[in-house]
Amino acid sequence: MIYLDHAATTPVPKAVADAMYAVLAEQFGNPSSQYPLGLEMKRQVESWRKTVADALGCEARQLFFTSCGTEADNWAVTAACWQNRRLGRHIVTTAVEHSAVIESCRWMERQGYEVTYLAPHADGSIPAEEVLAAVRPDTALVSVMLVNNELGNVFPLADIARGLSAKNPQTLLHTDAVQGFLKVPFSAKTLGADLITVSAHKIGGPKGIGALYIGPRVKNPRPLLAGGGQEGGLRSGTEATAQIAGFAKAVELRTDRLEEKLARMAALRAYTVKRLTAIPDLKLLSPAEGAPHILSVSLVGWPSQNIVNDLGSQGICVSAGSACHRGRPSHVIGALKLPKKVSGGAIRLSFGPETTEADIDACADALLRHHDTRMPML
Secondary structure, three states: OEEOEOOOOOOOOHHHHHHHHHHHHOOOOOOOOOOHHHHHHHHHHHHHHHHHHHHHOOOHHHEEEEOOHHHHHHHHHHHHHHHOOOOOOEEEEEOOOOHHHHHHHHHHHHOOOEEEEEOOOOOOOOOHHHHHHOOOOOEEEEEOOOEOOOOOOEOOHHHHHHHHHHHOOOOEEEEEOOOOOOOOOOOHHHHOOOEEEEEOOOOOOOOOOEEEEEOOOOOOOOOOOOOOOOOOOOOOOOOOHHHHHHHHHHHHHHHOOHHHHHHHHHHHHHHHHHHHOOOOOEEEOOOOOOOOOEEEEEEOOOOHHHHHHHHHHOOEEOEEOOOOEOOEOOHHHHHOOOOHHHHOOEEEEEOOOOOOHHHHHHHHHHHHHHHHHOOOOO
């Protein structure tokens, strides 16, 4: 199998699975229990929290584990709006956010909020100036992702944070950094975002565990879940200790020689561009300077789901850039306002540190065969 869909989820290394198994089979204590088995697990959870926090560039006390990135996004949006409920009922976000943010904002609209959804330029970019121009005196929250999960655009969060501080310092800034964490360099201490979402299964960790960084400007954040008072009283529910252990181990593995890994993925992305642009009717959708692990292209005129199915039958895993739900493109591809033949042929390739040029060669050859042996249908 050739796996080129790391932006969807990543393989779990044996060391991560072993770390999780040890907790499941041997270190199964409840961190809230007061006897030695529970107290030791509490100590372990805090050690794992520090591992993830160090990689994110924040204090351990600022990092709160959640069940996934989606939960963290929902919590961030609602907590920010709750804190600024007296400031106003306006939110600024983008039309290309992950659905977890889009749907959270739509839920807030049903609560009486007004949401400004900023459209991207043709290359998927959204300049900081356009984000800041949309901010009003009553803007409670700005939520802009760090890396787009379909196109790989890296958005100017630090510039947005600086501009927001000058224009409307009470407005809180959230970023969904699920695709950016340990993929593009950043630190919570210097990025300027008040709330940062990350997830384990995009970096070789297990599914079912994410985290939310809550910065010092978020005062008394409103919990999303009520219950036993875990996670400092902010995220109730017995801690998913095995998943947390897996998250920390995945962070340890990914941060080892991280710069070398990122450089290798960037070189692989450049190699992929070179190979794919030789295919007739293929158009690059991702920006030239994007995250090192994501590349979206369109085989113009060929339906993306047909391409995915064809490559899948050959053991090559790629993602459809369009959702192919009743022929409509994904909201990200749709926001680019591309011609139907272009948007309908969108696919995404995404890489990990273990992806090789041979994997790319096999994919490029398969795409060329698809082009040469099948008729376009769009």
